[in-house]
Amino acid sequence: MTHQKTSHIFTKIALKPLNTNLFNIVLLSIFLTIGTCKIYSQDISKKTKSIPVNNKKNSPISSAESKNESTTLLTTTDTIKKDSIQPKALLEGQIKYKATDYVKIEQKKKLITLYNNAELYYQDTELKAGIIVLNYETNEVLAGRIKDSLGKPSQYPNFKQSENVIEPDSIRFNFKSKKALIWNSRTDQGEFKVKAVLTKKENDSVYFLKGARFTTSKDIDNPEYYFQTSKVKIIPGKKVVTGLTNLVIANVPTPIALPFAFFPMSKETSVSGLLLPSYNDSNNRGFSLQNGGYYFALSDNYDLTVLGDYYTNGSYAMRFESSYAKRYSYRGNLNFRFENLINSERGYPDYSKQSIYNLQWSHSKDSKGSPNSSFSASVNMGSSKYFQQSINQSNVGSNLNNTLSSSVSYSKTFLGTIGSRLSLSATHSQNTQTSEINMTLPDLQYSVDRIYPFVGKDGMKKGFFKNINLLYNLVGKNSFVTSDSLFFSKEMFDNAKLGVQHSIPLSTNFKLFKHFSASAAMNYNEVWTIKTINRFYNKDQSTVTDQTINGFDSFRTYNFSSSLGTTIYGTFNFKPDKKIKSIRHVMRPSLSYGYTPSFEKYFDTYATDASGTMTKDYTRFEGGIFGAPGNSNSNIVGFDLSNTFEAKITDPDSTKVEAKKIMLLNNLNFSTSYNVNADGKTTFGWAPVRVSGGTQLFKDKLNMNFGATLDPYAIDNSGATINVYNINNGGSLFRMTSANMTLNYSISSKDSDKEKEDENKQGQRNGGRDDDLFGRNTVDNVRGNSQFDDEDTEGTDEISEFFASKLPWDMTFAYSLTYSNNNRQSQISGNSIMVSANADLTPKWKVGASTGYDFVQNGVTYTQLRFERDLLSWRMDFNWQPFGNQANWSFFIGIKSGILSDIKYDKRSASNR
Template sequence: MTTQKTSHNFTKIAFIPLHTNLFHIVLLSISLTFGVSSIYSQDIKTTKGIVAKQQNKATDTIKKNTVISTDTIKKENDSIKPKKAFLDGKVKYKALGYTKLDNKQKLTTLYDEAELYYQDIELKSGIIIMDYEKNEVYAGRIKDSAGKYTQYPNFKQGTNIIEPDSIRFNFKTKKALIWNSKTDQGEFNVKASITKKENDSVYFLKGARFTTSTNKENPEYYFRTSKVKFIPGKKVITGLTNLVIADVPTPIALPFAFFPMNKETSVSGLILPSYNDSNLRGFSLQNGGYYFALSDHYDLTVLGDYYTNGSYGMRFESSYAKRYKFRGNVNVRFENLINSERGYPDYSKQNIYNIQWSHSRDTKANPNSSFSASVNLGSSKYFQQSINQSNIGSSLNNTLSSSISYSKTFNIIPQARLSLTATHSQNTQTESINMTLPTLQFSLDRIYPFVGKDGVKKGFFKNINLQYNLNGRNYITTTDSLFFKPEMFKDAQIGFQHSIPLSTNFKIFKYFSASTSVNYEEIWYTKTIRKAYDPNQNTVVNTTVNGFDAFRTYNFSASLGTTVYGTFNFGENKKIQAIRHVMRPSISYAYTPSFEKYYDTYASDASGTMDQRYTRFEGGIFGAPGLANSNIMGISISNTFEAKVTDKDSTKTEPKKVMLLNNLNLSTSYNLDADGVTTLAWSPVRVSTGAQFFENKLNANFAATLDPYAIDNSGRRINTFNIDNGGSLFRMTSANITLNYALSSKDGDDKNNKKTDQTARNGGREDDLFGTATDLTDNRKSMFDGSEEEGEDTISEFFRSKIPWDMTFAYSFTYGNNNRENKITGNSLMISANTDLTPKWKVGVSTGYDFVQKGVTYTQLRFERDLASWRMSLNWMPFGNNANWNFFIGIKSGILSDIKWEKRNFNNR
């Protein structure tokens, strides 16, 4: 080291700038100010264009550690290799308190709200110390005026954020030592007493705890382990791990644990089963299996159940999606159910299954074609007997239906459309199944042969149009026991329907709209029947005749209608200012001639004298030609009533519109060819109406059938008007009233938007009047889902002053008097209610009462407790054929969904 006075000459020093420019600027300023320089040798990397000039020729007095001019360096010194600067990028730093430079120790200290930025590293802390000699930085907390620690370090590298008490980090090796670190990794909050950062992708933790709780400082539960290997975004591997609840260690421990933490795609892994027991099937392991993350576009879940009496179940669930192309899911469920033990009189064995497939294609994929599927088929008794489903709404539904369709549009003139559809309809009570495999539909767009070059379609002739439609079906009727067996195709019916409708519409007297149409149809069948009397069997037998056959029909129809508007004004100073009535009367006429030429006769007895008429097309899927003329005139009137009322809000100048009756419809028909014996002229009058009250929360609907004819003692309609038989003008044969009322503690909240997906998909109600579905494969579904207050612990002294609740009522009344029985055939009330007893307790009930059968209908009680990171629920149906209860407690997080305990009991399963 050389010390010189200010009067002496200086040797010009060539400072090679480090990336930390601020340090050298401050150092140079201090040297020039005090006139004393402490100069240290530093190897200089040769840089073209930078040459230090010599001003002092007395170079022999300068020691080795003095930096000399490059032009005086001897050749023997050229063998010395320059050292590389220890930083590969610029370091930016600042501090609110002060910045202290120690040139001798090569330390820079930043104090109070210190910040440091280097490459992808961001460090904020109360104090930061940079050591240029060791290539390290240290950060720690500081004490405030009250002696409390504050300004804890916040270390961020890339997407990883660590909040420790203190940290020591090496810029060169990227290694770090962290004390009391806190970090978020996926759904986990991790805290460790000591963390060693080996490199950018591997961390070793000692004395760690991890949890999914949002309360990092005082979690309601956590897993404690002594050793952890942590690879961000990929996995966590631990040693001996113990579950701690409310700071109390539990006996639940694992010798090691593995948690996948892939952020981009799901990771394959085991799904642990849950233990249970059944009165009918013994002990069981349920819903165990494996999840396959096959790709970014589709996955597969395989689940299974096993009971000690030999019963078992399998489920395959897959979801798939491709952006701007398609999305869907497939669920296949199979269960082999064994009751009792072999050799006992109540022993039984059966197989039940259910297949669901939903598929939709994005319209952006191909605007000229579409493909969709909605499949729900299987055993008729699946939802009543399944050991892994508790769905009252689905079990009460009598119909399962499916549809798979493909359509394509051909952009030609005229435009053509083609569609192929496979349908399925299954009655779960009768176990009958109707299918079309497939239905072919082809149509050509409407053609206007008389329209002018200007394209204006106005008047009778210019509006004349025709089109062509083709409908082909392969219709199958079978039963549940023959489904998917060759026998189901034995009696399949195949037919084609060709139709060419010719129609037009026009105005009459400016206010009346008229339309007429003529329709020609040609039906093709591949099977017909032949009826004949068989003397050996002494009965009439039907013989199927295979081969092509066809018949042709035509019909004519016309309609005339108008719209009449009427307003009753009561004055602007009245509460009800006006009532508006809109009436739409219409008259229609339809004529179909007799097609007697397609009818034959057969002898109905052995004498051969009793001839009966029939058509060989009888029982065809598109019907058969009619024998008698059809000459019908229809009459209908549609009404709506709307009121203008003074708004309660005095600031509004316009009156408020209120719908009084959505509709009031009356319809009947008159048979012009009625003979008064076999057919009567007038058909019953059908009346229907509907209205909404209390800001559309109450929906009321009424329907009735009014018969103008009397009946005889046997209940048969006779050609005598009821009023001429000593009765009223009309005889009410049936009537039905339904009321639906949904209300909530929140204004404008529509309770009916709350859907039970599985129930709605199976054709049931979308609300919870018949209870909510319990999917035993995933009990993490919560009553709190979708709640605005989810996760908020807003307990206050006056919480009960505004308890959230919702309620739904449904009332149905049915009256029957078709044969003078004058009987109430149906009278029931259904109620569903949900409320929050506290911000963390939800209670719900669905029940009802049948006033005809005098008994309580299906009832479900629901209880749920939000335990922050955990969830506890109890669903109980106390009586009925589906009486059961199900209790569940477990962690909400999907990554720890296997940490749960559940208990259930199905009395009849």
């Protein structure tokens, strides 16, 4: 290798003309040898290490090798040990590099030049550019662009160190000090895209920027808005601190400016911080600041949001919202809202003051964490009028809901030879119109798995005896009936109903005459209670009085039941040339019988007047949580008939040979019963015939359900039912007392798309619908979320592309009709239609409406109009409820990015609440 270098250096001297005499040749050889040693010594003295260019020995870098893209390694291993003190390495690791056109190594200058699609990898640094020049003596690298065939700059540098990526025009970086100078850099910092004229990288954790702009727009070079600042300090993953900052929209500076700005850039999914309020005004509550507060990112598993409203007339509201989750274990959210509402000013006639609240809790447990137990919660409780009177809830579907319900349950399965299951729950139901609350706390249920005492060793359960099985069920309840004003008060607990029920059902099923399925069952019940009544005539008050008796008591009942059913198939075939090939009718008739004996031993008598001559029967168990025993025999024979109709038609697809099946009627059911022991006075033999049915049409997009009640008995002039058949009273065979029909139809421009998943989750959590048939939930603090889909509309605003495609839209339609004729009034008691529709007028404009009409009240039902404009990094919407007590409008414009969600304008009109 040494002689090769020397020969290269003296190539020109070796080509000089030489004399042929021997003396001159020898003299010249001595001279060349001496000269070679001196020159070689000078060349090596400046080098501390030899740097092999490649793995081939005795071979310099050829031009052919420099043009390929194979990876080349540059190491710092010293192959010549000069003295006992080892010099320090120039580089602290291996360098991998490659280029498309050439790799040029200049050993005197200590430079490596990579040209065209150059790539360099060193430690945690990756650098890609059009041209890269590495000085391995000073540990510096310079990267820049190159020009393409049209003379335009191309192959911009891409500098990546750890998780930080910078895309500048050119960069100068020192591997040893980790400092860098970057020209026209482009980088992502969290949700921000940052571009700076000059960037100085002080170390791995500090960057200084000059002439910087940062935005959340996707196009950093031509953003629709950005923040312009002269000085910026960035600590990646932690924070961004700026000097004087000015908001620029469409390249036009705005008056909005800050002397300095601070943005947290934590790598965590959420960061604690202030939530700026929005300003509003109200006719009867004054000026207000709404939804101001603080977000606490407490840990990776749970958080807390505290929000508040304040009105200048003294009204205020507080909201606490928390979400929590643990992977493979559970997830849920907890919301509590409290509002102190003051209407008008003290001293005015319309002055009023009240407090309302609402508690919501949802929890679900992952079955993978504990497959033998589960815990779930769905709670929505509080003031009955909360959703109608709340000052922070725009009129949503929950306003139209009359019931709030809750359920919290825990269950555990015990495995064994005979398994069992235990469940503990609490339920709540609240009527928002009457303010009545029904609550069960707790509800304990325990059951033992089905036991077959007569089954053989082979395990076959066939026949009457082998199919005999029994269960054991235990149910314990503590129930309350109260109102808003007495909720969780002493009166509520004093009126509680507590009881335990034990039941042992014994049943079997078997085949009869090959075509009939028969079943028989007997059920034994035992009820324990701690409260009974003593009914007597109170002479002091001249009325019948019930006295509560505290103490343990119990009663026992039993009953028998049996059923017999079969399935009948019928097919009607059409001619082969008809479109309808055949119609299939499936009937499932069943006959049932139930007997419950009289339990007169649990009945006593009481006087109804002061003389004591008139008496009535009663049982001390009346009003119990599990009912009371009866004092009359019950012999009920039931009749049921269910029908389904389906057809086979010629498939529209001519390539298919077999006919296509379609459902004509999913179900058409008839049911009634006959009481053998009816007395003809208070009870009648035949029960009304109930007819119900339903089907799906138009590719299952239209759901239709209908029902009717047909009474065979007539009524007198006062409207009371009499023991005379209607046909014998001059009427028809049956008297239709009620009927109803509902239609639900959903269509969209994209019929093949799957239904959208629960887009109105908060509205559904409030007790409303999961769609927008009754409008969308528009709580102030979530106004930044789109009311429609979250599809990316970037790049869809090409005019030719838009008009060449279908206009995206969807519609939900509901119709309800109710007929009443209990007292021969023959009237339509309910007749209404509801429609909700959304459409994209342009790729950036979305509109929606929810409305309806009540034909009985002759008025428009709740109506909501929605408009939304996609402004790329911004969004704007306008919601308007033009009618009713909840009439109001709201306007919002703000940045989509969560980190800049406080940059918004949110205005709402004063509602009539």
